[in-house]
Amino acid sequence: MRVVxxxxxxxxSTIAESLAESHDVVVVDIDSDRVESLTYSxxxxxxxxxxxxxxxxxxxxxxxADMVIASTDDDETNIVTCGAANVVSDAFTIARVxxxxxxxxxxxxxxxxxxxxxxxxxxxxxxxxxxxxGLPTAQDVDTFADGLVQMTEFEIPAExxxxxxxxxxxxxxxxxxxxxxxxxDEVVIPRGDTRLRAGDEVVAIGSPExxxxxxxxxxxxxxxxxDIVIVGGGEIGYQTARLLEERGFSPRLIEQxxxxxxxxxxxxxxxxxxxxxxxxQELLERENVGKADVIVAALTNDQQNLLATLLAxxxxxxxxxxxVNTGDFAELFEAVGVDVAVSPRKATAEEITRFTRARRAENxxxxxxxRAEVLELEIDAESVLVDRSIRESAADIPExxxxxxxxxxxxxxxxxxxxxxxxxxxVIVFVDTEVLDEVxxxx
Amino acid sequence: MxxxxxxRVDWATSLSLVGxxxxxxxxxxxxTALVALWYREPLVPFLATAVLTLGAGIALERxxxxxxxxxxxxxxxxxxxxxxxVVGAVPFLIAGEGNLASPVNALFESTSGVTTTxxxxxxxxxxxxxxxxxxxxLLQWMGxxxxxxxxxxxxxxxxxxxxxxxxxxxxxxxxxxxxPSIEETARLLGWLYAGLTGLMVATWLAIGAVGLGPEVTLYxxxxxxxxxxxxxxxxxxxxxxxxxxxxxxxxxxxxxxLGATNFVLLYHLTRGDPSRLVDSxxxxxxxxxxxxxxxxxAAFLVASGEFTRVERVARHSLFQVVSILTTTGYxxxxxxxxxAAAKHMLFLAMFSGGMAGSTTCSIxxxxxxxxxxxxxxxxFREIHPDAIRPVRLSGQVVDEEVVRDVYAYVLLSGIVFxxxxxxxVTDAARAGKQIGEFEAMGASAATFLNIGPAFGAAGPYGDYxxxxxxxxxxxxxxxxxxxxxxxxxxxxxTPAFWRS
Numbered sequence: 001m002r003v004v005x006x007x008x009x010x011x012x013s014t015i016a017e018s019l020a021e022s023h024d025v026v027v028v029d030i031d032s033d034r035v036e037s038l039t040y041s042x043x044x045x046x047x048x049x050x051x052x053x054x055x056x057x058x059x060x061x062x063x064x065a066d067m068v069i070a071s072t073d074d075d076e077t078n079i080v081t082c083g084a085a086n087v088v089s090d091a092f093t094i095a096r097v098x099x100x101x102x103x104x105x106x107x108x109x110x111x112x113x114x115x116x117x118x119x120x121x122x123x124x125x126x127x128x129x130x131x132x133x134g135l136p137t138a139q140d141v142d143t144f145a146d147g148l149v150q151m152t153e154f155e156i157p158a159e160x161x162x163x164x165x166x167x168x169x170x171x172x173x174x175x176x177x178x179x180x181x182x183x184x185d186e187v188v189i190p191r192g193d194t195r196l197r198a199g200d201e202v203v204a205i206g207s208p209e210x211x212x213x214x215x216x217x218x219x220x221x222x223x224x225x226x227d228i229v230i231v232g233g234g235e236i237g238y239q240t241a242r243l244l245e246e247r248g249f250s251p252r253l254i255e256q257x258x259x260x261x262x263x264x265x266x267x268x269x270x271x272x273x274x275x276x277x278x279x280x281q282e283l284l285e286r287e288n289v290g291k292a293d294v295i296v297a298a299l300t301n302d303q304q305n306l307l308a309t310l311l312a313x314x315x316x317x318x319x320x321x322x323x324v325n326t327g328d329f330a331e332l333f334e335a336v337g338v339d340v341a342v343s344p345r346k347a348t349a350e351e352i353t354r355f356t357r358a359r360r361a362e363n364x365x366x367x368x369x370x371r372a373e374v375l376e377l378e379i380d381a382e383s384v385l386v387d388r389s390i391r392e393s394a395a396d397i398p399e400x401x402x403x404x405x406x407x408x409x410x411x412x413x414x415x416x417x418x419x420x421x422x423x424x425x426x427v428i429v430f431v432d433t434e435v436l437d438e439v440x441x442x443x
Numbered sequence: 444m445x446x447x448x449x450x451r452v453d454w455a456t457s458l459s460l461v462g463x464x465x466x467x468x469x470x471x472x473x474x475t476a477l478v479a480l481w482y483r484e485p486l487v488p489f490l491a492t493a494v495l496t497l498g499a500g501i502a503l504e505r506x507x508x509x510x511x512x513x514x515x516x517x518x519x520x521x522x523x524x525x526x527x528x529v530v531g532a533v534p535f536l537i538a539g540e541g542n543l544a545s546p547v548n549a550l551f552e553s554t555s556g557v558t559t560t561x562x563x564x565x566x567x568x569x570x571x572x573x574x575x576x577x578x579x580x581l582l583q584w585m586g587x588x589x590x591x592x593x594x595x596x597x598x599x600x601x602x603x604x605x606x607x608x609x610x611x612x613x614x615x616x617x618x619x620x621x622x623p624s625i626e627e628t629a630r631l632l633g634w635l636y637a638g639l640t641g642l643m644v645a646t647w648l649a650i651g652a653v654g655l656g657p658e659v660t661l662y663x664x665x666x667x668x669x670x671x672x673x674x675x676x677x678x679x680x681x682x683x684x685x686x687x688x689x690x691x692x693x694x695x696x697x698x699x700x701l702g703a704t705n706f707v708l709l710y711h712l713t714r715g716d717p718s719r720l721v722d723s724x725x726x727x728x729x730x731x732x733x734x735x736x737x738x739x740x741a742a743f744l745v746a747s748g749e750f751t752r753v754e755r756v757a758r759h760s761l762f763q764v765v766s767i768l769t770t771t772g773y774x775x776x777x778x779x780x781x782x783a784a785a786k787h788m789l790f791l792a793m794f795s796g797g798m799a800g801s802t803t804c805s806i807x808x809x810x811x812x813x814x815x816x817x818x819x820x821x822x823f824r825e826i827h828p829d830a831i832r833p834v835r836l837s838g839q840v841v842d843e844e845v846v847r848d849v850y851a852y853v854l855l856s857g858i859v860f861x862x863x864x865x866x867x868v869t870d871a872a873r874a875g876k877q878i879g880e881f882e883a884m885g886a887s888a889a890t891f892l893n894i895g896p897a898f899g900a901a902g903p904y905g906d907y908x909x910x911x912x913x914x915x916x917x918x919x920x921x922x923x924x925x926x927x928x929x930x931x932x933x934x935x936x937t938p939a940f941w942r943s
């Protein structure tokens with residue numbers, strides 16, 4: 001597949017990196033230094049120029065491209081790039097936007113602006129934050145089959161009652177499957193007698209209810225959060241508050257700019273908007289931020305986000321989810337006390353990469369960088385699974401694969417040995433990256 | 444400082460527009476004359492007035508007009524109400540019957556009619572012809588929504604400033620335009636108003652036809668429909684609604700209630716969309732206030748042993764609360780005799796009023812709701828001093844400016860009410876008459892808030908003829924102020940209004 005990526009920033013580079021191995025990748029950027037530095041690290045064809053310019057796109061060979069990904073930091077440029085690419089090629093176009101307003105228009109009429117797929121980073125980030133905020137100890141959350149199935153990565157805390165139990169002991173939920181355990185960079189496919197240890201990350205696939213139950217099983221002292229404080233009322237902060245309101249929460253939101261705070265207060269009926277500085281210790285005292293269950297730091301400045309988070313944690317806030325705009329800081333943040341660092345750029349890159357792969361599958365979730373994936377596949381007549389019980393087809397499925405959930409229409413089926421898979425079923429499978437190609441071919 | 448010669452208000456335009464409205468008044472006058480003809484009663488009061496009005500209207504129109512500015516809009520609204528009140532008094536004077544024969548009384552009655560107050564100087568109801576009673580009712584019907592609709596429709600035909608008038612009329616910006624064209628909106632509201640009136644006539648006649656209200660005539664049905672839907676309250680019967688059967692009384696309650704419900708919401712209801720009404724914070728508040736006050740009144744009535752039968756307690760307390768709260772002012776019983784507690788409930792109800800954007804007067808539930816919500820916000824901000832929390836009505840953010848306006852309005856109303864009460868007490872003493880504090884407060888509220896009946900001599904079966912002429916003149920002015928709402932009047936009184 002020939003892929004033209006416009007914009008070689010963090011998002012563009014990350015996508016280029018994950019596609020370069022198996023595809024022909026052309027990267028277009030207006031900044032010659034960025035393009036050049038990319039050529040040293042990756043096997044891609046660099047083009048210097050303005051991606052929204054048809055001539056530049058033609059130079060990049062867009063006429064023969066299968067896919068054009070517009071991933072610059074500027075929404076309008078990305079949309080225009082897709083429109084321009086549409087004029088001179090039949091390539092599938094993907095646009096990255098930050099502002100949800102473009103997404104809203106695009107969702108009304110898919111294909112609007114000449115964009116075939118649109119990824120909204122701010123909304124994506126807010127969705128990720130809201131997913132994580134609702135589940136204590138969760139590191140990553142994704143949904144499949146129109147929300148019937150959830151995939152979650154949980155970290156098992158030291159004091160958890162589940163620590164040192166075997167999988168068979170811990171698994172008391174009907175519609176939940178332990179797909180994998182990630183233990184010190186190693187992916188372990190669990191058996192009934194596999195023992196869970198503190199610090200393990202467990203990939204669980206199941207119905208949203210069972211995931212929630214399991215979450216409280218892992219950390220019984222942490223009931224679902226009630227009091228959520230958001231710091232920063234930019235687009236991510238606003239969208240996070242809005243989505244939390246939709247889920248019935250009444251969060252508090254701290255925004256320093258008075259006009260913006262007023263705007264937010266008018267837009268968010270169930271949010272208490274505080275017009276103040278989140279690093280003001282007196283405010284944290286006065287507003288009892290230490291008693292909050294979750295603090296979400298969504299300022300545009302990483303350093304301030306870290307400061308606000310650490311201050312709140314010091315006051316006693318149980319859990320901190322922090323937006324980190326420079327993806328490389330994510331690990332550092334998590335090392336110094338942030339519970340989950342969410343990078344909008346990484347999330348966007350992952351979503352786009354996921355989409356390029358998802359053209360084989362319905363939906364994809366990438367686990368731990370690139371170690372494994374969770375795929376949603378629709379079963380056709382050629383699948384090795386069709387009309388056989390899982391036990392029967394086990395021999396044809398490679399090692400490193402776990403069938404996590406099956407949905408038939410609106411029904412959620414928990415896969416057990418004697419479950420028979422039918423044509424048209426959706427299966428959600430955990431797949432080790434090493435056997436990915438083999439699995440997608442067979443299933 | 445001399446301001447003469449610097450006046451920027453275009454009197455000619457305002458007066459010329461008043462002339463147009465006066466010309467339109469000829470139609471109801473001629474209509475009433477036809478009714479008089481039917482009953483073989485004197486035609487002169489109406490025909491003579493019609494000729495005078497037409498002449499005055501044409502003369503004023505000749506002043507010529509320019510574009511209508513915001514000042515001319517204010518002035519025109521204020522003058523229109525005055526002009527109609529004056530014209531309305533002429534048939535009473537010409538007919539020269541009973542208490543209405545004196546100029547002050549005639550003007551009082553007419554102003555009370557056109558401002559939909561319903562305070563009357565009529566003591567002996569039988570001395571007046573049916574046509575005169577109908578004219579009283581018709582004045583109220585026109586005053587309810589009619590004047591707004593007539594004026595807007597007339598003005599929009601002249602393609603000037605209808606929207607400005609609409610804004611002046613509804614200080615709280617609650618009259619949402621239903622259509623992009625103001626003329627179309629006015630027509631829709633007019634039809635709704637007429638439809639509601641027609642429905643009430645039909646309801647009364649139906650009750651009469653099935654034998655539940657044998658005393659109902661077509662005349663009664665029409666006269667009461669005019670004054671119920673306009674939440675005004677004149678009745679051609681001395682006994683007001685007490686002259687009718689319980690079934691008729693029950694059936695009248697919903698019409699007073701609907702008359703005081705926001706017409707824009709009612710319009711959506713007629714379009715089969717009840718959600719707008721149900722989702723309206725103000726409507727729910729209005730309903731809650733009505734039910735709450737009714738419940739308390741009923742409890743006090745039971746406690747004082749006023750009524751023993753459940754139906755009577757329910758009917759009289761609900762009817763009286765709805766009647767007073769919506770600023771209609773009908774009575775089914777003489778609530779003067781009720782216990783102090785029950786009477787005070789009615790006194791409280793006077794200050795509520797119905798929903799904004801309806802025919803009601805008084806403070807209106809919209810303003811009270813804004814006050815309650817902004818007060819709650821202030822309490823919240825005591826605990827969270829950094830919080831920004833807009834006041835919302837049905838999910839919509841209320842402008843801080845509007846919140847301030849509402850506070851100003853409520854405060855000013857309170858001040859005017861107190862000053863008027865003081866005036867009523869002193870003026871009565873000056874004239875050598877006795878009036879109790881509560882009666883004086885009741886009469887002040889009942890006129891200034893456009894309700895009608897009060898307590899004591901001005902009670903539901905009493906009249907206002909008793910008051911000294913000076914007090915009646917004060918009432919006339921304050922009924923006018925209450926109807927066009929204080930702020931436009933104050934605007935008219937500010938020097939800045941008159942300067943460039």
